[in-house]
Amino acid sequence: MNKTRALGRSALIGVLGALVAACAGPPKDAELAEKCELGLKAAYAELDWAKAKGLSGTVDWTKAASLLSAASVQQEFGKYPNCVDKVNRARYYIKQSQK
Numbered sequence: 001m002n003k004t005r006a007l008g009r010s011a012l013i014g015v016l017g018a019l020v021a022a023c024a025g026p027p028k029d030a031e032l033a034e035k036c037e038l039g040l041k042a043a044y045a046e047l048d049w050a051k052a053k054g055l056s057g058t059v060d061w062t063k064a065a066s067l068l069s070a071a072s073v074q075q076e077f078g079k080y081p082n083c084v085d086k087v088n089r090a091r092y093y094i095k096q097s098q099k
Helices: 002-024 029-051 057-075 080-099
Strands: none
Touching: 029 057, 029 080, 057 080
């Protein structure tokens, strides 16, 4: 019985340790993180607007959609400069798709 309790406690401590380790702190560069997030929101709104206008079949629209997907991945991994770069490029292609 004592072995079972000790094993249970060890498992619980391991799970709690994993949970604490999984909690990421604030981003190192909060300004870039916010710029990435706000840029993604704005770009996705512009992309949706372009789609509503019937521009979703254009090459530029497709490039923008791909860049935004990649930017979202960059955001998840905390690669904020890469995210901001991709968002800016995507917004350029969204504008080009509207010409």
